Amino acid sequence: MAIDLSALLGGNVSSATVSPLAMFKKLQKLAEENKAEHASDSAAEQAKSVVREFNNAATRLRNSQYKQSNAQVQNDVIYFKNRVNSATTVSELINDDRFLRVLANANGFGDLFSTDKQKLKDILTSDLSDPASAAYQGSLKELEFAKKYNFGASGTQLDANGNIVGIDASGKLVNDGSQATDLPAGLAKLKGLAVDLNGTALVVSGAAKPSDNGKLIAGPDVASNDAAAYSKALTKPLLQEQAAPDPSAAPSYYEYDGTEYQTYVKRKDLQKDVDYYRENIGSVKSLDDLFGNQRLLTFVLKSYGLESEAQYPGKIRKIIESDLSDVNSLANRFQDPRYQQLTKDLSVNILGTGKLTLQSTTDDIVKKYQQTSYEQYLDDQAPGVRAAIEFERRIKDVTQTVQLLGDSVLREVVTVANNIPKELAYQETDAQIAALEKRVDLKNLKSDQGEIDKLVLRYLTFKDADGTGSSQSYLLNLFG
Known part of the structure; x- marks a missing residue:
């Protein structure tokens, strides 16, 4: 279990000794506070939506x-x-x-x-x-x-x-x-x-x-x-229906946006990356330009939590160029929804790199980059927290058990939470699905937030017990 060694070392210890479970509960509390703060805005928008639909009828x-x-x-x-x-x-x-x-x-x-x-x-x-x-x-x-x-x-x-x-x-x-x-x-x-x-x-x-x-x-x-x-x-001119607000333009809150997050996004190293992206993305006229600039490509991929894929440019390029209306396209063949979301947001198959260089797209990618970076930062302090966050966000979009296995984040959470050994990956896909379905009722899990919470807490508890939450494990041996 991760141990806070700050008292032993004079209080000057990396916050990586934070318990994943404690960190996650702290983040949950922050998310609830932010949700409550924006609840009135959401209620007002819902009321406007009802009135708008009545008027449109x-x-x-x-x-x-x-x-x-x-x-x-x-x-x-x-x-x-x-x-x-x-x-x-x-x-x-x-x-x-x-x-x-x-x-x-x-x-x-x-x-x-x-x-x-x-x-x-x-x-x-x-x-x-x-x-x-x-x-x-x-x-x-x-x-x-x-x-x-x-x-x-x-x-x-x-x-x-x-x-x-x-x-x-x-x-x-x-x-x-x-x-x-x-x-x-x-x-x-x-x-x-x-x-x-x-x-x-x-x-x-x-x-x-x-x-x-x-x-x-x-x-x-x-x-x-x-x-x-x-x-x-x-001749009477036809009346215009009231259009619903553009979801991409609607203000939204980041669930973990608090004092710590605002401090984090002002870090010089992060701001340097953001400034570089804003200053150079406009010069991209083709995918060749994007893939020819490793720094820009990595920035885009990291925004979707896919920075590790930068080492496979051929694969990523084919995914980005995919036609999502074709079920056999490469983006659709991967179970990880991040690939489809990346392909959809850039719309390269339809618009080339035109959408990528729009100001609205730039702002959206920068926002994603800041949030992803922050969650990685949290995970450095308490390994497993980011996976727990992602699991809660994405589990309700899963429709088949095979998607749990095909998504590295979802797979990590369900296997650790259910004490399923990593060696499961060596079996045939059908055998993996059968083994997972014995322990996880996907339909019940998706429909019950309480079940999601219990699974995530089990995952974090086991993650905490592994001792992987501490970057000071060598110090623990000294006191063993």
Whole structure:
């Protein structure tokens, strides 16, 4: 068992004599205090999440209604355009409520359509040569509305040369005598003809090509403009749902963040490594650059507790390049979840080294590096503590017994806690799994925090009893 020799040696002894069990209990207490301190923040975020989901449900319902309404608007637009193209008289349009609704709303007369449809019709069909007509008796806006369409014009439409304008068999406006149907003068503007003050259709004159002279001149595309105005006025923009905060950007607390941790991360040797990483990671443009700089590579790997893997660059590179969607990729073939997490966080298979050099990624890796370094420091004082910490964090993500064997940290804890000899590793995998399952009920262990605590405490007790917690074991022999 680890023994504190500070009293024997004048109080100037490495803290590596600390009992792993005592150290772990101290850390558990700190973690509970930190958790309690941040509980209110967590509760507030949970409350916000409930409100956000309630609001989003209402937003989805409203958007569903908006989509139906917008679909109807688009149907109205299509109907309106088709009606303009097929109309042969003014009266069939004026008496078509669906057509008239689009026309009114496109020009700001939607309320009049709803409250006094007859007045709207009277304005549109006013005789613009009669000062007593409805258009002249109303507002300037109403007069301009009537002039825009000139539905009150009577007779057949003529061009400036006195030719009859009509609609040929293909629906095209012509003035060459080939028309199948004469065009009513009241439809000329809506059909897109340029008309002068006398109501005659304008024609080309003085053209470079004499054959173009006498052809009809197109006026404003009134129908298309009305359709666009109606769509803009009545189409409802869909509401945006409230997005949940980005988990990677959300503030989080480190469970062992206390005075000792804050003092530790300010150490000059640690800060030197951090400064070097921040100053040089931006120059990495490819994996060749990363693997060509041993110091940067080791920093990244240590952040995930994988610094020992730096001696196997070929293996690590293939893991980082793995496609996690492929179950047979190298990262997925390893049971240790740290490999998958490293591969996922860097996303090299998708983004190259682009994500690695982002400021947010740099901050995250530096934070991981500081925490991992601190836990290694604790483990130097009381061997076994870091494994206990990692076990508590990761055991609930384990789904198969083989993962316990494939993860060096998890394997260490379960075998020591259950007095399983290291020689187990020499057996076939199936035999190892069977031997472990006799002592460990993975399903029960994962679902019961009390069982996790008991197993970890057994591990630390046996670790403590080994005497491996003391770097002063040679002094113990002197007093044996």
